[in-house]
Amino acid sequence: MDNTIRVSVTDREGQVHELDAPTDMGMNMMELCKSAELPVEGTCGGMAMCASCHIYVESDHDLPEKSDDEEDMLDEAFFVEDNSRLGCQLHLTNELDGLKVKLAPVGN
């Protein structure tokens, strides 16, 4: 199908959700998770200002580099690993077909 990719999201209970995502709607990973009613807060609405959409990227896709804003916000997140990203900064494009991500744990 054109302009639709398949993304897999592992939730915090380990359950895998296969999601079909449109690539022509200007959506990002945080919004995709929210629209699938997965437990992602996205408090700031996607401005890379809250770190509540922290995910791990588990496939080896070529991802855009982290911006300074994204790095800075990851400083306020916990359980940060080398493959940590903010979902809101990963825009869904055709290149991301087959992307595998996992929701990071949340603190207190």
Add this chain to the structure above:
Amino acid sequence: MIQTDILIIGAGPCGLFTVFEAGLLKLRCHLIDALPQPGGQCAEIYPKKPIYDIPAYPSILAGQLVDRLMEQAEPFKPGFTLGERAEQIEKDDEDQFIVTTNRGTQHRAPIIAIAGGLGCFEPRKPPVPQLADFEDKGVEYIIKDPEFYRDKKVVISGGGDSALDWTIFLAEGVASEVTLVHRRREFRGHLDSVQKVMDLADAGRVKLVTDAEVIGVDGDGQLASVEIKTKADGNHTIKTDHWVPLFGLSPKLGPIADWNLNITKNAVEVDTFDYSTSVPGVYAIGDINTYPGKLKLILCGFHEATLMVQSAFKRIYPDKNLVLKYTTVNGVNGFEG
């Protein structure tokens, strides 16, 4: 006891606009907010971000929007209880609500408008086991009085301005030993603060541990040490009197979760007729409410505030008829003092 007509919980854009709309109906407002300044998220999280969907403003910075809302509310002389969290709600025998904050300030009003946005901003707590056991026993999330740390050993975590600023302040003649722990080598604070911390580290006055995080706390009733995990050479335990994790603020629904309102997914259910909650006299507007078709937009919150005050008026003055008056006809007649 602070008496008002509409007690607004939350001084974000929606709460501030409520003051204006209520004022047009000659109702007075008082606002409570856990943050020390009005503006909510707009002031706390993204004051320098432009907003593009405020009618008639093709672009306005969030901070400017707050300033203008304050200006618009000013003729109606709102009262503010800032830096305090609305904690408890009860009703007195005259059908008025009494709301008490965490610092014991009491407010009384016949109408409560919850405009709490995402909730109260509270310090982000790192997920370290047994952390709660040491809160106020060596672990503090906010530095209230730097003198508290005089001649003490202090570990600070974080990479932003508050972590850098307090590291500098405490290292310059206050604490006996300051360690700054940060998850990477780069800091996001102001460049001159970063440089200053580097200089203090070179001079041996700050122990800088980067690519690292605090993963454990220990002590016998009082904090005695923290465990630091580093990428380069494993885990270390260092002795300390205090650990101050500075990871910013995040919103929590907070005490209103216990106010006996119907809550779905961290939002208060309302009737879209007037944004009333399941408790008569208590309304919820803006991002904190939910109803079929809800959109979390500032402009929707303004609309909700406007309809809500009409209903509030009728509740306060059941025998008075309310006629919609246009500001273009009547102007804005504020309150004196």
